[in-house]
Amino acid sequence: MRLLNRDDWYDIGRDLDWTLTYVDHAEAFPDSWSGNGVVPAAAWDAWDEPYRVTYHDYVSVQREKEGGAHAVREALKRANIFHKLDPAHTASSQMHMGTTCMVEQMAITMQSRFCRFAPTPRWRNLGVYGMLDEIRHTQLDMAFSHDLLKDDQSFDWCQKAFHSNEWAVIAIRNFFDDVMLNADCMEAAIATSLTVEHGFTNIQFVALAADAMEAGDIDFSNLLSSIQTDESRHAQCGFPAVEILMKHDPKRAQHIFDVSFWRSFRLFQTLTGISMDYYTPLHQRKMSFKEFMMEWVVTQHERTIRDVGLQKPWYWDEFLACLDHGHHAMQLGTWMYRPTLFWNPNAGVSRAERKWLNSKYPGWEDSWGVIWDEIIRNVNDGAAEKTVGATLPALCNVTHLPIGAHWDRHHVSKQMSVYKGRTYYFDSNVSKWIFDSNPERYAGSTNVVERFLAGQIQPMDLGGAVQWMGLTPDVMGDDAYKYRWAAEYKSPVPMAAE
Amino acid sequence: MALFPLYGYFKGDYIPRLIAVDTDDTFAQVAGKIAEHTVGRTLPNDPRAKGYVVTIDDEIIDPAEILGARVAAQKVQPLHWVDVNFAY
Ligand SMILES: [Fe+2]
């Protein structure tokens, strides 16, 4: 039997819908899941998929991709390249696996929600492929990490991280609980598909894949590239959704965008910022995190904002200023609290690296060098214990990240709100604004400091906290190069050699 | 005498931290407990400084004052933000 051409049936297929008679439409598609809100039913006729795909096309393309990805994986398993990789780079892939794999898993649920509850059958149809994509991403991460378990137990955190109380994982889980698991379809489309996937991760995967290839980690690079081809496709589902919401409820669309942009940015400072400017070996760095953000992420978001009629978030200038800083704060913080990590962080402040940092960030020495100097002095004085945080940092009640860590030491300020008798602190005036605009949404969660004070962490010291976070001695973070980089600071370098 | 949690921020440092103090502590002692995590760890000691100055909600606090008195007067809550700087 000859198959019909796609275009002969696609338009009928994508509009396949039922006129419900046994239940109310509102019961079958509750607003709390569809997020339809004030959008009139007829408006959905304007929802046009940004790409067309049929199950037949999808399966044959994905089959090829899977075949390719696993062929490389199998070949590299035999080549045993892991031990030849720079330990600083290895930390990037371990951090990625632990902080991303279960987000892919959460994305399956989000895409399944599109399949079932999206307000138009066209979108529900595409949700099926998005869901299958995210299953594939989760499984690829798991397979990659499983292969490397024999080399390094840190890869166990690919699966373990999201079942632990590790602080960075709590921050990430909190955000994705909010914009993937708890969000209705409209909100998920704008916060996750448009802002996170299209605006950040899609591009980040390209950059990470390039860095990994440069570092000789063909296996990781190959995995990221394969995943990215799916992301760039299904992330586009955010566009028709935001276009419709802009016509009928632009205020809501803007609010979702402003909130999710800041929260994604804070996580990107934490993960990608550190990875690019500190973990990527110096001679392999192509772009600084700021240059990367300016050239790709900022441009991408500016184009999106313009194309769909959104405004730049009100904090845009502050966001641009923070591009020079926040990830340096997160680098310092993660390195100082290294026993709370499941990877070995590179300090990344040897004289040569420092020169590079100063060339990319002219204010680096004054904001960050001062602090690293004190750390280096302690390392070289044999007082490395003084370079590990001895008490918990104050944490934000929205992002769950350390207060002050979005900018630098000249911009740490008390930002707080009192809601129903409880005091909440924030890492920035933007996070405070996020909380104040919808306190009920954030008020119920407690951060690590509050859980500590509530007695959930025993014994009540940093050792107890590390144990509570699930860190075991075999994976607990320590300096990637065992502090060898600090030795060169023992002798002052003549100016000419700098 | 009771343990009391504060958020302590030493001016010029990059983050504030959870600091466990005692309600019997003077503010000079509170300042010392906050400074311990910064001075000599993330910022160098300042040899010109004569101790520390504590500021709470923009008010400079007498170093001899006892924390517990301020807690009893409900002017300091658990996790209150306390600023510390070098005194000159
Ligand atoms: Fe994905």
Ligand SMILES: [Fe+2]
């Ligand atoms: Fe995705």
